Amino acid sequence: MVARLAPRWCLRALRSPLQVIGFPSLQLHMSGIAMRASQEDFENALNQVKLLKKDPGNEVKLKLYALYKQATEGPCNMPKPGVFDFINKAKWDAWDALGNLPKETARQNYVDLVSSLSSSSESSNQVQPGTDRKQQEYENLVVTSEDGITKITLNRPTKKNAINTQMYQEIILALKAASNDDSILTVVTGNGDYYCSGNDLTNFMDIPPGGVEEKAKQSAVLLRDFVGSFIDFPKPLIAVVNGPAMGISVTILGLFDAVYASDRATEMLIFGKKLTAGEACAQGLVTEVFPDSTFQKEVWTRLKAYSKLPKNAMKISKQVIRNMEKEKLHAVNAEESSVLQERCLSDECINAAVNFLSKRAKL
Numbered sequence: 001m002v003a004r005l006a007p008r009w010c011l012r013a014l015r016s017p018l019q020v021i022g023f024p025s026l027q028l029h030m031s032g033i034a035m036r037a038s039q040e041d042f043e044n045a046l047n048q049v050k051l052l053k054k055d056p057g058n059e060v061k062l063k064l065y066a067l068y069k070q071a072t073e074g075p076c077n078m079p080k081p082g083v084f085d086f087i088n089k090a091k092w093d094a095w096d097a098l099g100n101l102p103k104e105t106a107r108q109n110y111v112d113l114v115s116s117l118s119s120s121s122e123s124s125n126q127v128q129p130g131t132d133r134k135q136q137e138y139e140n141l142v143v144t145s146e147d148g149i150t151k152i153t154l155n156r157p158t159k160k161n162a163i164n165t166q167m168y169q170e171i172i173l174a175l176k177a178a179s180n181d182d183s184i185l186t187v188v189t190g191n192g193d194y195y196c197s198g199n200d201l202t203n204f205m206d207i208p209p210g211g212v213e214e215k216a217k218q219s220a221v222l223l224r225d226f227v228g229s230f231i232d233f234p235k236p237l238i239a240v241v242n243g244p245a246m247g248i249s250v251t252i253l254g255l256f257d258a259v260y261a262s263d264r265a266t267e268m269l270i271f272g273k274k275l276t277a278g279e280a281c282a283q284g285l286v287t288e289v290f291p292d293s294t295f296q297k298e299v300w301t302r303l304k305a306y307s308k309l310p311k312n313a314m315k316i317s318k319q320v321i322r323n324m325e326k327e328k329l330h331a332v333n334a335e336e337s338s339v340l341q342e343r344c345l346s347d348e349c350i351n352a353a354v355n356f357l358s359k360r361a362k363l
């Protein structure tokens with residue numbers, strides 16, 4: 001079976017940072033905050049932040065400050081401090097940079113950031129520096145950080161790393177955590193002989209009480225959020241395509257900053273046709289192809305060298321390039337997600353999924 005759906009696509013020199021910037025949660029009260037589902041999570045995060053054993057650094061504290069203000073007061077509404085009022089200006093800049101980010105999103109980002117800080121400070125108590133540091137437990141992913149590189153490994157090898165509904169959510173969460181951690185590069189790769197066989201076709205079988213229309217709607221929202229998290233990812237993002245890649249795992253490769261493929265990745269299935277890694281490279285979908293026998297060694301040597309390059313310069317370069325096209329990418333994503341909602345209900349899609357699943361049904 002081939003991919004059947006449409007192709008897609010600072011502030012330094014502060015004496016005592018904890019005191020100088022201060023944790024927002026320690027300064028501000030919770031009264032009058034309009035919260036919805038995540039109020040409890042947000043309150044927990046506000047408490048958790050006080051328990052951090054390690055100073056997260058000024059950059060992170062500014063992010064926490066900005067997200068807190070945005071989550072509780074909305075877009076920056078304070079007069080801009082003077083240029084010599086360094087600290088308040090840094091805080092103002094961080095808040096103002098969030099623009100019109102909705103309060104709910106800011107609240108969620110605050111919770112995610114605190115969660116990534118808590119898990120990294122817990123695990124840093126257990127593991128020696130320089131060793132592989134596991135960040136958070138996921139059911140379908142293994143996420144580790146080492147040498148400035150956060151590696152997100154798709155981990156359902158017995159299902160060729162097909163992406164089930166929970167795994168989509170986990171990838172979104174892992175990308176959010178990676179965007180806020182102290183890594184320089186983020187890598188996505190697969191465990192086992194496949195990179196990824198695309199959408200888990202059994203997702204279509206899990207019909208909610210609202211019926212297939214409701215399922216199609218939920219899938220469209222999930223797809224939009226999933227692809228959106230790649231569009232918005234702020235740091236250099238690299239795909240290490242260790243084996244065949246299919247469906248949605250291929251169509252999002254265009255949103256990575258570099259794609260390294262093993263010459264064993266011979267099934268980059270797009271347009272219903274098998275493409276070798278070399279052909280995908282010729283088409284610009286893959287950056288470089290390596291012999292399978294030396295793939296891991298060559299790619300990781302290169303990525304470790306890249307991780308020593310100036311962190312902020314790389315991040316800012318990526319953001320400048322991405323910002324030029326972000327709006328358009330989000331518009332295309334929204335359009336594609338609504339087309340998906342429709343196509344999910346088509347005979348072609350249903351037949352393809354049923355066909356695949358019935359051949360594998362354990363009778």
Ligand SMILES: CCCC/C=C/CC(=O)SCCNC(=O)CCNC(=O)[C@H](O)C(C)(C)COP(=O)(O)OP(=O)(O)OC[C@H]1O[C@@H](n2cnc3c(N)ncnc32)[C@H](O)[C@@H]1OP(=O)(O)O
Binds near residue numbers: 159197200201220
């Ligand atoms: C939010 C909605 C987004 C929608 C976006 C959609 C775009 C897409 O991604 S559509 C999906 C595209 N992918 C496919 O069509 C791949 C389907 N799978 C296959 O064709 C074959 O399994 C594959 C060529 C990958 C491997 O073939 P084999 O080497 O012969 O292995 P098996 O077929 O025995 O597979 C082993 C095991 O994995 C399960 N599997 C593999 N891929 C998927 C998948 N995409 N969804 C669900 N399950 C998958 C397969 O069923 C086997 O499981 P068991 O039978 O339990 O062993």
